[in-house]
């Protein structure tokens with residue numbers, strides 16, 4: 239009997255949550271985890287759109303709320319998530335993106351998963367150094383012709399004012415790529431995420447990865463965590 243239960247548990251899809259501020263490389267890393275481990279990233283927006291398009295009961299409920307200009311309730315999002323996670327392509331596991339956002343949602347997600355013998359296996363925080371992130375964002379600009387990215391401190395063109403790639407001489411900066419807006423974004427991120435971090439720390443599933451390392455190194459660190467979970 240114990241052996242049967244173990245086999246069932248091993249087949250249960252893993253549930254991962256990836257946390258990280260804008261610029262921490264969350265999108266890139268989620269894609270690498272999808273490719274490397276057969277995980278599926280589920281973003282709240284995509285889930286809602288797909289459920290509405292498919293006309294599932296929860297999708298129809300979401301549609302009428304959105305049509306009335308309202309916010310889709312946690313219950314509806316959870317119902318849609320539950321439907322999606324029962325699909326056959328979700329064999330290895332999912333990376334949740336954009337949900338939960340609050341500790342209330344996190345607790346509701348825990349309950350939903352518990353009903354099918356699952357749980358959040360890991361909440362992985364892509365940790366950044368705020369001041370270094372602000373410096374990164376604040377100095378960046380792109381070639382207006384080819385889109386090549388540059389940075390005031392870290393990546394200047396070989397010849398001042400001339401794009402290395404295309405020879406273009408016009409560059410542009412996003413209006414919101416300033417130290418001030420970067421600082422505001424990080425502050426908002428930390429305020430929103432702190433309760434989630436605390437929640438998953440309490441459950442003993444919080445993992446931290448240094449997201450200031452190279453993309454390859456971050457991918458390697460994440461791969462070790464996720465590989466361990468899938469093998470376990």
Ligand SMILES: [Zn+2]
Pocket residue numbers: 381382383384385386401402403404405406
């Ligand atoms: Zn260029």
